[in-house]
Amino acid sequence: MNTVTIVLLVILVILIGVLIALYFFGKKAQKKQEEQQAQIEATKQTVSMLVIDKKRLPLKESGLPQMVIDQTPKLMRRSKLPIVKAKVGPKISILIADEKVFDLIPVKKEIKAEVSGLYIVGVRGIRGSLEAPPKKKKGFFKRLFNKEEKK
Helix, strand or coil: CCHHHHHHHHHHHHHHHHHHHHHHHHHHHHHHHHHHHHHHHHHCEEEEEEEEEEEEEEHHHCCCCHHHHHHCCCCCCCCEEEEEEEEECCEEEEEEECHHHHCCCCCCCEEEEEEECCEEEEEEECCCCCCCCCCCCCCHHHHHHHHHHHC
């Protein structure tokens, strides 16, 4: 066997090993995520609140307690989170919204939200239904690739 085939076989073996490792890490992460979701579902409460402001902010600028910032993984500290500032009862709270729910939350309106700790899981309107925000206009390349997928 020449050296080219040996090098290709070594690369193939390494790739197969990496794929197997990714498979098991993915299964482990999925199981962990399912446990966390079950815990969130078990502890959620329905609360009425007046939304003051909502933004996507880095964790350091969000105004969350220092204990929460210290507990987050280092990789997540740099990413922007959907932060909602709301008046819950007599006090103003800073909450983290779920990505699916963040766009539905209206600003300067009263809502009923399903909250689990500092995390907003679901939203309903108190007076009527919530309006979905207008869809963003697609860019040139997204429209171009979408046309190719339809063919």
